[in-house]
Amino acid sequence: MIFVPKPRPQEVPVSEKEKNNNIVRMATKGSMANRPDNTAFTQQRLPAWQPILSAGIVIPGFTLIGLAFIGIGVALFVTSQNIKVLERDYTGISSDSSCSQCIDPAKIGCTCAVNFSFSELFEGPVFFYYAMTNYYQNYRTYGVSVDPNQLVGETKYIQSPDSTCSPYQNTSNGTPIVPCGSIANSMFNDSFTLYQIVNGQNVLVPFDRKGIAWWTDYNVKYRNPAFVNGSFADAFAGTTKPINWQKPVYELDPNDQANNGFLNQDFLVWMRRAALPNFRKLYGRITGGAYANGLPAGNYTLEIKYNYPVKSFEGTKSVVFTNVSWMGGKNQFLGIAYLVIGSLCIVMAIVMLIVYAKYKFSDDDSA
Numbered sequence: 001m002i003f004v005p006k007p008r009p010q011e012v013p014v015s016e017k018e019k020n021n022n023i024v025r026m027a028t029k030g031s032m033a034n035r036p037d038n039t040a041f042t043q044q045r046l047p048a049w050q051p052i053l054s055a056g057i058v059i060p061g062f063t064l065i066g067l068a069f070i071g072i073g074v075a076l077f078v079t080s081q082n083i084k085v086l087e088r089d090y091t092g093i094s095s096d097s098s099c100s101q102c103i104d105p106a107k108i109g110c111t112c113a114v115n116f117s118f119s120e121l122f123e124g125p126v127f128f129y130y131a132m133t134n135y136y137q138n139y140r141t142y143g144v145s146v147d148p149n150q151l152v153g154e155t156k157y158i159q160s161p162d163s164t165c166s167p168y169q170n171t172s173n174g175t176p177i178v179p180c181g182s183i184a185n186s187m188f189n190d191s192f193t194l195y196q197i198v199n200g201q202n203v204l205v206p207f208d209r210k211g212i213a214w215w216t217d218y219n220v221k222y223r224n225p226a227f228v229n230g231s232f233a234d235a236f237a238g239t240t241k242p243i244n245w246q247k248p249v250y251e252l253d254p255n256d257q258a259n260n261g262f263l264n265q266d267f268l269v270w271m272r273r274a275a276l277p278n279f280r281k282l283y284g285r286i287t288g289g290a291y292a293n294g295l296p297a298g299n300y301t302l303e304i305k306y307n308y309p310v311k312s313f314e315g316t317k318s319v320v321f322t323n324v325s326w327m328g329g330k331n332q333f334l335g336i337a338y339l340v341i342g343s344l345c346i347v348m349a350i351v352m353l354i355v356y357a358k359y360k361f362s363d364d365d366s367a
Contacts, residue, residue, distance in 0.1 A: 055356040062349035069342030077335030079325050084122055086321040087131070088114045090304055093316070102306035110306045114319065117299045122321065124294035125287045127329075128207060129320040130188065131280035134313060137183075137273040145182035146271075151262050153225035159238060171240055178239040179249055179262065185242040187270045189307045192283060192319065197299040205291055205300070207284030210259065213268035222268060224261040232261065246307070280320055294323070 036042035051057070090112065092099035102110035136142070147165050150157040158178055161169045165180030177185075195202035228234035233250045241248040252264040259265055269281050286295065302319060310317055322329060 055352065055360070059349050059352050059356070062345045062352070066342045066345030066349060069338050069345060071342075073335050073338030073340075073342055075335075076327055076338060077332060079327050080330050080332050080335055083325055083330040084321075084323055085330050086116060086118075086122070087318055088116060088302075089316060089318040090114050090306075091310060091316040091318070092306070099304065099306055103311055105309040105311070108307075112304050112306055114302045114304065115299070116302070118295055118297050120297050121293070122295040123323055124292060125285055125323065126291075126295055127285055127322050127324065128192070128194075128283050129280040129322070130190065130192075130283050131278075131318045131320050132188075132310065132315055133278045134315040135274075135279070135310075136277050137279070138275055138277075142182050142186075143273055146184065147180050150179060151222050151271075153223040153262065155225055155235075158225060158236065168242060171243075175240045176238070177242055178236055179242065179267075183271055183273065184267075185244050187242070187245065187267060188281070189244075189246065190317070191305040191307075193303045194286075195301050195303070196296070197301060202301065205286060205295070206288060208287050209265060209284045211265070212282045212284060213265045214272060217268045217272060218263060218265075222262045222271075224263055232257065295321070 040046050090097065090099045092101070092103040092112070094100065097112075098114070099112035101107070102112050145165055145168065147157055147162040150161055150165075159176055161176050161178070161180040163169060165177070165182075168177055168182055168185045169180050170176055192207070194205040194207065196205055197203075224232070225235040228237070233248075236248065236250050239248075249261055249264075249267075252261065252267060253259040266283075274281070304319075308317065327334070
């Protein structure tokens with residue numbers, strides 16, 4: 001028997017155009033899943049409005065903005081000028097300063113005084129600052145020398161500070177330093193007592209030392225460790241104070257536990273580093289008793305326990321008395337900035353008006 005093979009069907013030729021159409025249909029079918037919905041939002045068919053900036057809109061707009069800025073600038077500048085500031089340097093560089101005897105770091109417990117007077121009432125509330133110059137708290141190596149875990153009261157890091165605190169992590173014999181790090185070790189420790197001289201007698205002017213730190217520092221960022229055996233000092237057993245401190249952290253304010261340890265207001269103020277080399281930090285406020293309305297006219301003396309050395313880095317120290325207004329402390333820059341921007345807006349409005357009048361009216365005449 002002889003088998004005859006079945007003939008294969010003849011292939012129908014496909015044109016190049018049909019091939020391209022098939023490719024387009026396949027690509028279109030594959031991209032249907034990624035196609036955005038046919039809505040006004042996804043297809044960008046939402047109604048829009050674009051202002052037409054004509055001379056009748058721009059020139060009056062610049063004028064109104066300029067007048068508003070000038071008005072705000074005048075108010076800010078006048079208010080800043082009315083804020084009183086008294087600053088006295090007590091570094092002791094000059095020989096006629098009573099603090100010149102204390103500039104030598106070898107002298108421990110040195111005391112000096114700064115005398116000043118007011119011819120009229122220094123309106124309150126009065127804020128008292130200590131100011132320093134040429135002090136770079138923003139230096140990176142200085143800024144990272146701190147253990148945040150230790151400052152939230154974790155016992156593990158109190159007994160074993162993190163290596164970021166180096167070189168103030170442990171003493172030479174291995175005892176952990178609390179609080180550790182360069183920032184804590186360099187804490188400002190000058191103290192001040194203000195007196196008003198009345199009939200030859202010194203009348204104490206009290207400082208309100210509470211509430212001078214940021215709320216977030218006191219309530220969020222820092223925490224004291226739990227008491228051990230009912231004692232706060234036992235929570236720091238086996239540790240030592242920073243090298244430059246005069247007393248341990250648990251004795252910063254033993255009379256007020258809310259202001260003791262890592263929650264001490266002076267400590268919190270110092271630990272918030274300044275961004276610039278010349279800075280001031282709040283020491284206290286004068287708000288109570290006979291001085292609630294401010295410091296009356298008269299003579300005053302400020303007794304200073306001079307402990308903090310600044311001669312080695314050519315820095316200076318000073319004290320600042322100031323008050324505030326609705327805009328805050330004394331700051332002339334903000335008022336001047338508003339005045340400059342407002343004046344530029346007015347000048348630009350005048351220039352645009354001149355250009356518009358010149359070319360617009362010339363076109364009308366030629367027509």
